[in-house]
Amino acid sequence: xxxxxxxxTSSDVGKSMICTAFCRIMAEEGYxxxxxxxxxxxxxxYVTIWGEEIGRAQGVQAEAAGIVATVNMxxxxxxxxxxxxxxxxxxxxxLCAMDGMDYRQHFYEQGxxxxxxxxxxxxxxxxxxxxxxxxxxxxxxxxxxxxxxxxVAERAxxxxxxxxxxxxxxxxxxxxxxxxxxxxxxxxxxxxxxxxRGDLRLFExxxxxxxxxxxxxxxxVIPYLPxxxxxxxxxLGVRELAKTFSQRPIDIAVLKHPYLSNFTDIEALLKEPDVxxxxxxxxxxxxxxxxxxxxGTKSTIADLRYWKGQQLEExxxxxxxxxxxxxxxxxxxxxxQQLSDPFGHDGLKVDVEQGLALVPGMKTYFTEEKFxxxxxxxxxxxxxxxxxxxxxxxxxxxNSVFSPLIQYENGSEGYRKDRxxxxxxxxxxxxxxxxxxxxxxxxxxxxxxxPTVSEEIDRYASWAQHVKQHINWQAxxxxxxxxx
Numbered sequence: 347x348x349x350x351x352x353x354x355t356s357s358d359v360g361k362s363m364i365c366t367a368f369c370r371i372m373a374e375e376g377y378x379x380x381x382x383x384x385x386x387x388x389x390x391x392y393v394t395i396w397g398e399e400i401g402r403a404q405g406v407q408a409e410a411a412g413i414v415a416t417v418n419m420x421x422x423x424x425x426x427x428x429x430x431x432x433x434x435x436x437x438x439x440x441l442c443a444m445d446g447m448d449y450r451q452h453f454y455e456q457g458x459x460x461x462x463x464x465x466x467x468x469x470x471x472x473x474x475x476x477x478x479x480x481x482x483x484x485x486x487x488x489x490x491x492x493x494x495x496x497x498v499a500e501r502a503x504x505x506x507x508x509x510x511x512x513x514x515x516x517x518x519x520x521x522x523x524x525x526x527x528x529x530x531x532x533x534x535x536x537x538x539x540x541x542x543r544g545d546l547r548l549f550e551x552x553x554x555x556x557x558x559x560x561x562x563x564x565x566x567v568i569p570y571l572p573x574x575x576x577x578x579x580x581x582l583g584v585r586e587l588a589k590t591f592s593q594r595p596i597d598i599a600v601l602k603h604p605y606l607s608n609f610t611d612i613e614a615l616l617k618e619p620d621v622x623x624x625x626x627x628x629x630x631x632x633x634x635x636x637x638x639x640x641x642g643t644k645s646t647i648a649d650l651r652y653w654k655g656q657q658l659e660e661x662x663x664x665x666x667x668x669x670x671x672x673x674x675x676x677x678x679x680x681x682x683q684q685l686s687d688p689f690g691h692d693g694l695k696v697d698v699e700q701g702l703a704l705v706p707g708m709k710t711y712f713t714e715e716k717f718x719x720x721x722x723x724x725x726x727x728x729x730x731x732x733x734x735x736x737x738x739x740x741x742x743x744x745n746s747v748f749s750p751l752i753q754y755e756n757g758s759e760g761y762r763k764d765r766x767x768x769x770x771x772x773x774x775x776x777x778x779x780x781x782x783x784x785x786x787x788x789x790x791x792x793x794x795x796x797p798t799v800s801e802e803i804d805r806y807a808s809w810a811q812h813v814k815q816h817i818n819w820q821a822x823x824x825x826x827x828x829x830x
Contacts, residue, residue: 389607398438566817640677645693682708736773
């Protein structure tokens with residue numbers, strides 16, 4: 347197989363976004379292309395049509411390429427449970443939970459075999475890969491047993507493009523330092539400068555310096571594009587995007603759990619021209635918003651205790667009655683009466699933990715088996731039924747409650763009464779009809795007009811076009827066809 351690997355000088359430099367653009371550009375040019383990331387660490391997962399988990403970035407990249415996402419595109423997914431331990435998901439299924447040292451010492455060989463198998467499987471259906479690295483390839487304390495950067499470039503035998511984020515500052519030092527410390531720097535055949543703001547002519551001297559000092563061509567300088575509309579894998583990116591749209595009339599406060607997951611459930615709200623999103627880390631900062639959202643979490647009871655320690659229950663009950671309180675997945679479970687995890691399947695061993703008691707009678711019991719499934723149904727909001735679809739992914743099982751939110755063919759799920767709303771279904775706000783039905787009473791309360799419903803643009807095509815305009819795409823193609 348042929349292809350290219352995108353590595354970065356650090357996390358959140360835009361590797362995932364560059365790979366997404368490359369997947370769309372290559373698909374439009376007729377390549378049989380697939381994304382690949384050997385090992386992903388994220389609690390923001392994507393559920394395939396077979397009910398398997400992979401990193402959300404690879405699901406998005408597969409969509410950009412116009413293909414069905416599979417576990418071969420991300421064979422190893424690590425989902426942090428706390429500061430020391432992560433759940434290991436191998437080929438889409440939960441394997442075990444391990445701390446960093448055990449993973450490094452005991453999983454390495456198994457990880458290499460999984461990577462080789464995934465690459466072999468992909469080679470049977472595709473001719474080219476767009477491979478994403480992780481973090482920085484210059485982590486000298488980890489490089490002798492790493493599974494995601496140069497080790498993968500070597501096994502796939504592809505050249506590397508190194509991406510740096512100029513918005514962070516220190517772009518020259520980050521590139522030069524990374525090249526000095528990374529293994530096999532000779533594999534790096536091109537540099538990309540991402541998130542540039544201002545007049546590109548001001549960086550011409552910078553390009554000349556980098557090319558002269560490193561001997562590696564700068565393939566492009568990509569201007570910052572805030573409204574690309576593509577889900578962010580890193581919650582840092584989502585928080586920065588929320589800041590960009592912070593002065594809008596509808597104020598939504600989102601609780602930033604210590605073990606936040608599936609944060610892209612929130613991002614779609616920013617598509618609305620009158621909605622702002624605030625990430626809240628302290629109860630005292632909730633203020634008087636139009637809605638409070640408790641998003642998903644990888645460790646529900648641990649995060650619940652974090653908020654209870656700040657008297658969240660009292661703060662929510664003291665909000666005006668017109669304020670919406672929304673729980674998504676783990677956030678929904680927090681709204682219930684009780685939670686029980688005697689074996690620690692969700693993180694903490696707890697026989698009985700009192701919830702926030704906003705969904706009466708709901709009890710959650712955590713099991714070893716994870717429920718992972720795509721679902722379609724009808725949600726009732728303001729006496730109107732709207733179609734919804736998305737995916738569930740959770741270990742907690744809840745008893746049925748009065749006044750469910752969603753009706754499926756084989757039952758009901760969630761809760762909706764007065765201004766309390768909860769569900770395990772991820773992706774609700776991605777659907778414009780549901781989003782507008784949810785926001786309608788908030789707009790009425792503020793005498794805001796209903797925004798004009800317009801056909802949503804192809805966000806992958808517009809982002810790919812933006813990237814292609816600012817890079818030497820011919821040089822990228824030549825790199826892919828040449829051996830490193």
